[in-house]
Amino acid sequence: MFNISETVCKKTMAKKIFIVILILLGSAAAYVCYDWYKKTYDADPESSITYYSWYDRQGVQHFTDTIPPEGAKRVKKLKGYKYIAPPFVVSIKATTLRFYHRLKSTASKIFTSKTKKKIKKR
Numbered sequence: 001m002f003n004i005s006e007t008v009c010k011k012t013m014a015k016k017i018f019i020v021i022l023i024l025l026g027s028a029a030a031y032v033c034y035d036w037y038k039k040t041y042d043a044d045p046e047s048s049i050t051y052y053s054w055y056d057r058q059g060v061q062h063f064t065d066t067i068p069p070e071g072a073k074r075v076k077k078l079k080g081y082k083y084i085a086p087p088f089v090v091s092i093k094a095t096t097l098r099f100y101h102r103l104k105s106t107a108s109k110i111f112t113s114k115t116k117k118k119i120k121k122r
Helices: 004-040 088-121
Strands: 050-055 061-064 073-079
Touching: 004 088
Parallel strands: none
Antiparallel strands: 050 061, 050 073
């Protein structure tokens, strides 16, 4: 028998679940946006990090965090950035691309071996 109260209760529950899912997705999107902004636009040079670019007598370029020796040419004093892990979105993209390329190479190996077997049978 058809019960109206059960149907209404199921619809109400479905709406609540839908709202919770929307809130979770919105929160995840907000976190990703905040993480991207924080790691790309708020990256200030670290004042305590100084490194030098210089060339030796043979013309080889060096990068050091100590003062270059006497006789160094074209010495540049640069401020460095503290290492910040890439934004979460970038790491997800890199992981997805690695998985895609691995899957693609595996699939191509499988399909080329099958076509080689078919050619040998002919």
